[in-house]
Amino acid sequence: MRSKKITAIDIMRMSIVIAILIITLFPIYWMITTSVKPTDIILMTPPAFFFQPTFEHYKYAFEQANFAHYISNTLIVALGSTFIVIVCGSLASYAFARYNTGGGNLMFFILTTRMMPAIAVVMPFFVIFRTAGNTAIGQFLQLGLDRLGTLIVCYTIFNLPFAIWLMHSFFQDIPTELEDAARLDGYSRFKVFIKVVLPLAAPGIAVTAIFCLLFSWNEFLFASILTRDVARTITVGVGDFWTQRGILWGPLSAAATVCVAPMILFALLLQRWIVRGLTFGAVRG
Amino acid sequence: MKKMDYPMIDLTDIRKRKKIMSDGAYGILLVTPALIVLFFFGLVPLFYAINLSLRHVDLTAGPAAKWQFVGLNNFRFALNxxxxxxxxxxxxxxxxxxxxxxxxxxxxxxxxxxxxxxxxxxxxxxxxxxxxxxxxxxxxxxxxxxxxxxxxxxxxxxxxxxxxxxxxxxxxxxxxxxxxxxxxxxxxxxxxxxxxxxxxxxxxxxxxxxxxxxxxxxxxxxxxxxxxxxxxxxxxxxxxxxxxxxxxxxxxxxxxxxxxxxxxxxxxxxxxxxxxxxxxxxxxxxxxxxxxxxxxxxxxxxxxxxxxxxxxxxx
Known part of the structure; x- marks a missing residue:
């Protein structure tokens, strides 16, 4: 039993944790402060901790480096793929949870596709989309190298297995009695799904959607290989400041802050479900 | 009359649906969109990768170059x-x-x-x-x-x-x-x-x-x-x-x-x-x-x- 008295051990524990937290948070603190440091201070040795903050780097990133364009690209791709993932994924994971479709084998096969090394998929995609980009249908659907449709396809594939597994865990939490009752009231199976199951699963579906948005936003490999200018996303755009003349640390930090900050907010929002999400629904934190 | 009709219609409706489709088939129907996505965009690239690995593909050789079938040569190369x-x-x-x-x-x-x-x-x-x-x-x-x-x-x-x-x-x-x-x-x-x-x-x-x-x-x-x-x-x-x-x-x-x-x-x-x-x-x-x-x-x-x-x- 733990005593009520504050002991030296309690204080020691707390100080160790605080020390580790400082080390952990320092890179992010440094990123944010660098983004508001004047250029001459950024390159000072030893590094300066106190300075007059400036927003010139943000101005540079958005006005000269077209960063707003990358953000809108990322949003289109992330929202588009998340929408497809949620529609297809919720139907599928519901079938897995209620009708045990495929007896677990199918679901496991789906998980395997998520474990594939992305590089093994991106190379054939490079050739396939290069060809597709030259056809009329491909151009119409925005499929091709450096096109947004291409990225939507890629992110859909990579988020769908994750979403199916995570939503499956949420669907399992819904008692079947409610559905049976609705069936007896004369609802069709599909109507039960829409009117009874979906409202109950809404929080879980929202959590899954936010996770998908987060993964799409942070994705780099597909975006860096399959896009150049037109469809360039934010994570790739941060690298823009690694130029021939050297690295522009100020604008780069500003860009990185813009890239990282919204996702940190999302993660804090997801806090209660983060463990469940990180383990594909297997561990309920 | 209305009170009689209402549940009757619904019941036949359920029975009819049950005859059309078993729970198992319904489950498969729900899974299909996801499987189509994963199949076309997940498995097709995989087969395409296998196809690529069995040919001589050099993208620098220009678009006219034929991708010749070379069997397991690339795997032999990789393992060596x-x-x-x-x-x-x-x-x-x-x-x-x-x-x-x-x-x-x-x-x-x-x-x-x-x-x-x-x-x-x-x-x-x-x-x-x-x-x-x-x-x-x-x-x-x-x-x-x-x-x-x-x-x-x-x-x-x-x-x-x-x-x-x-x-x-x-x-x-x-x-x-x-x-x-x-x-x-x-x-x-x-x-x-x-x-x-x-x-x-x-x-x-x-x-x-x-x-x-x-x-x-x-x-x-x-x-x-x-x-x-x-x-x-x-x-x-x-x-x-x-x-x-x-x-x-x-x-x-x-x-x-x-x-x-x-x-x-x-x-x-x-x-x-x-x-x-x-x-x-x-x-x-x-x-x-x-x-x-x-x-x-x-x-x-x-x-x-x-x-x-x-x-x-x-x-």
């Missing part, structure tokens, strides 16, 4: 390629060292935080920050922190009277710098999941052990770790799979250099396939890696995921 093996060994080394450090640090921290008296929630939330940030973006920031001249880490080393390091430029140090970055980003992953596991442990066995006067060490060895082990193994497998395909921070910090000391397998395949445009060789190597990952991780994961979700169902 020293650089391929070097990259695989390097990746394995990276994954083993990095994931081990993360596991040890993450588990210890989880125990520490679990016993904190104050601010548990805030501490937990703050450890989310590295996890949520895009590896490619924070990788660039770490490049700045690691900078040999005006990086903060060297300034810190100088301040305590140590020799500054060329973190990303020294071929003896660079891979370890990447490991430090990976540990920074992913230790919270181990920490958060272990912490959740700790907090959901049943209370009774521990109370019984305390009554019996079992030592702390014995409780850990006989109770805590055995009860936690499914979660820990799951974390370990998930982390290993991810570590084995590390790409983002390599691409934004060292680009595989200096020399090839930080060239992980994914970055190596990227260089062969999309810089030298030998998609055939790169595809053959990627398929070999894919096979290894599925054999290693697949079976482990299957058992673990099933165990965990069964357990959750009865909780």
């Amino acid at each position: 390629s020293d650089v391929f093996f070097a990259a695989s060994a390097r990746t394995a080394f990276f994954a083993v060292v990095s994931v081990s450090i993360q596991m040890v640090l993450g588990i210890s921290l989880a125990f520490l935080i679990n016993q904190l008296r104050w601010f548990k929630g805030i501490v937990r939330a703050l450890f989310l920050l590295p996890l949520a940030s895009a590896p490619a973006a924070v990788g660039m920031i770490w490049r700045y922190l690691y900078d040999a001249d005006f990086g903060v880490y060297n300034a810190a080393l100088r301040a305590i009277g140590l020799q500054p390091l060329n973190w990303l430029g020294d071929s003896n140090v660079a891979l370890f710098s990447i490991i430090i970055f990976d540990v920074w980003q992913w230790t919270p992953f181990v920490l958060l999941i272990t912490l959740a596991g700790l907090q959901s442990l049943p209370k009774e066995p521990f109370e019984a052990a305390e009554l019996d006067g079992a030592s702390t060490f014995k409780v850990l060895r006989r109770l805590t770790f055995p009860l936690l082990s499914p979660v820990l193994i799951l974390v370990f497998v998930l982390r290993s799979i991810d570590a084995a395909r590390l790409y983002d921070p390599i691409a934004t910090t060292t680009r595989g250099g200096p020399g090839a000391v930080t060239e992980t397998i994914t970055y190596f395949l990227y260089r062969v396939g999309l810089k030298q445009f030998r998609l055939d060789q790169a595809s053959a190597m990627a398929l070999i890696i894919l096979f290894v990952i599925i054999v290693f991780a697949g079976f482990m994961l299957r058992r673990l995921m099933r165990q965990q979700s069964e357990r959750a169902r009865f909780n």
